[in-house]
Amino acid sequence: MTLYLCFCLAMALFSGPGAILALAPENEVPLHPTTWLGENKVTPVHLPKGRTRRLYFTLKKRADLMSVTVSPCAVPIEWSLAVRTLKDKPPKKPHWSSKKSMPEVWWRGSAREVRIYSYTGNDVDTYTGPVYAPASIYILRLKSNEQNTKVSAYIHEGPGPSGAFPELPSDPKVHILGVGMTSVTLSWSPSSSVVVKDGHHGSLPYHEYCVLVNHKHNYQSLCAAREGIRKERQNVQKRERREKPGKEIVWATLKDWWWQQPDALEDHASSLWDNPEDPGCVCRDVESVCTVSDLLPETQYYFDVFVVDRVNGTNAAYTGTFARTHKEARQAVTSLREGQVKWVTLSGDASSQKGEQLFRFKPRGWQQNGLLTLHTCNGTSKVKVTISSKGQVLSSEEVGHQLAQIWLHGGPSYRLQIQALVQSSSSSSISKGDSNKSKFCLKMQASSAYHRRAAPVFPATLQIKSFNKLRTCNSITIAWMGTEERSLYCVYRRQIPPDAKDIRHSSTDRCLDPEARPANERVLCKYFQELNPRRAVTTAVIGGLDPGVVYVFDVYLMRRWGLPIKYHSKMVRTRNEC
Incomplete structure (x- = not known):
């Protein structure tokens, strides 16, 4: 018989740890310490994919009601609550060793297990029900079938809310007050849990709101949002490693995530928020209205609001919403x-x-x-x-x-x-x-431009020259440069009044078209063309003038294409005596 037992043990050892677990009955007590849940304390639990985690707790107080709250993170989970009670009280002096632990007394005794609640999903869920016999052990089973994740569990004994998780109002929806081209204004009903801590010198509140905006979808919890941001950062880092060295990487995805991060959660999220982006909108303390700015036009965004308990490190999610920003105002x-x-x-x-x-x-x-x-x-x-x-x-x-x-x-x-x-400002300042x-x-x-291959040429200079020796009491002679193209040139004159205080600023407006000038100011129009640009000079003798009077002369180059070219105004005074 001894040899047979040794053979069975050796086979189990060679088969691996899975075979040892398979040999253990369901009601066998493991040798490792059992995970116990403490009352009025948020317990984080890591869930490996496909494995069931069991957590145990007992109730010491004499109360009629109890509640169990489970908060998933990023993926749906399965969890159930069962109670294990003794049919008969354990004997004072059991026949087995007195060194056995209390769970072993339950498992080895005549106990029965009753499942009292089960849930599947990714929402924060709470079971509230009556308390069983004082000598009972409660079993909380947790399982994730999609991926490794983490959850938070909380046990509360007695009637009324636990106070560990913030309470949502009767209307837990996030409402949109206004949508613009680059901004969206949000509002939500205040939470009854939001209270300001008594104190002075800028003491922080117990609760506050966090606002999150992203391109993909709404989130059920703050933990799920952190996991989403962590994965986005990992994807960006992978793309950065694939890119060529020295190429600039634009963190466009991370810029779309922003909120006000509570100080109480910094220990849990320091790895995710080493370099947070500039939020652009900050919901401070207990304000329940927020304008999200710096958004892209004609883009759909999802908005989530979380009320956060800074002391317990818990949060509750409002029902998120989404909106599409308006189109960019296109210029006519x-x-x-x-x-x-x-x-x-x-x-x-x-x-x-x-x-x-x-x-x-x-x-x-x-x-x-x-x-x-x-x-x-x-x-x-x-x-x-x-x-x-x-x-x-x-x-x-x-x-x-x-x-x-x-x-x-x-x-x-x-x-x-x-x-x-x-x-x-150095050249010329413009006053408001x-x-x-x-x-x-x-x-x-x-x-x-029909039948042309280039733009028309300009004259070599737009200056007008007058000849002093050819100036008389009633006539003057002016000259200007033309082009090698056959064009029409028109000369206009304007008399300066004798009582003009300052004749230095009497030049004609250069934007004034010849058609806008009075017909009596036009002196002559002539065609001119010279194939040699150096010799493209034409002259005109302007007669019928009064002695000792100042005149302003303007020459316009009239073209078939484009605006008329106005030469610089030339001011000449006729002789007083001849």
Whole structure:
């Protein structure tokens, strides 16, 4: 018989620990210490996948009611509550050794086990029921079939709430007060557990609210949210290791997670929140309204609110909600007609929507070429012009006080972005009260360029020259540079009144079109062309003037494409005596 027992033991040892457990009966008491749950204490429990954890507790107080609260983390679990009672009281002097522990007395005695409750899911669940006989052992069985996880268990004896877990209001839903393009305003009913700790010098409250926003789904508990964040960080780190060294990794996923982290939970979550992102909205203490900002337009977000007990390290989740932010306000795009002269006024604040304008132009003809001409009317203002077609930027340049022309080619239609450039404070400061200086004015024209391969050329200089020797009492002679292209030049004159206080600022507005000037100011119009640019000089003798009078002369280069080019004004006084 001894040899047979030794043989059986050897087979069990060689078969591994699973065989030893299989030989042990269900009601056999393990040699390892039994896990006991303490009353009024939150006990964290680790659950390996597919294995049942058993926890035991007894009730010492004489009460009629008891409650057991189990809080899962990230995955659904199965848990049940059973009670094991003796049919008969154990003898005072049992026939077995007195060194046996109390669980062994129950298991080896004539005890019976009754299952009183069971639950499957991932919500925080509480069983409340009557207390069995004082000489009873309660068995809490926990099991996770999906993955390794952790739960929290809490035992409370007596009527009324335990006070360990925060209480949710009768309306536990998170409500949306308003939705914007980059922000959402939330509200929720206050929890009756939220009280402020008595004290001074900035003492912290017992409870507070935490707000969480993410792209995926709502969470049932704070623990589940932490697990989700931990997995996201692990995924980002894996992607970072796969990327090339030195390549910048954007933590876009982690930026979508934010809340106010309670100090009481820092010990449990320090590994997850070493470098928390800037929350953008902070729900302080007991405030039950929060505006979540820094969101992306036209994006769906899920919002969760948790009321947290800072002392016990527990929390309760409100019923989360979701919302989709509004679309981004797209700036209006104005279509330019063929040859239309468009006056554009821009605000000096380039960051505002009024600081830029968008236009669309589609040239005529199969060549699909065009010419964009711009002329700023402010003396010191600058604008930035960006030309794009089919989402691709073709050109971008700054336009100052000089007239500019941009050749359009390479696309069937063009998108024109005109943006004001803010001057630095060193060059010229713009006062807030002066609305005229804070606006930029320019005129532009877009036209189809038929049978052309480039933009028209400018004159070598826009200065007008007068000849003193050819100046008389009733006539003067002026000259200006032309181009090698045949173009029309028109001369205008304007008389300065004798009582003018300051004739130095009598130049004609450079944005003033010749069509806007009185007909009696036009002196002559002539065509001119010279193939040699160095010799492209033309002159005009202006007669019918009065002696000793100051005149301002303007020359306009009239072109088929683009805006007229205005030369710099020339001021000449006729002779008094001849």
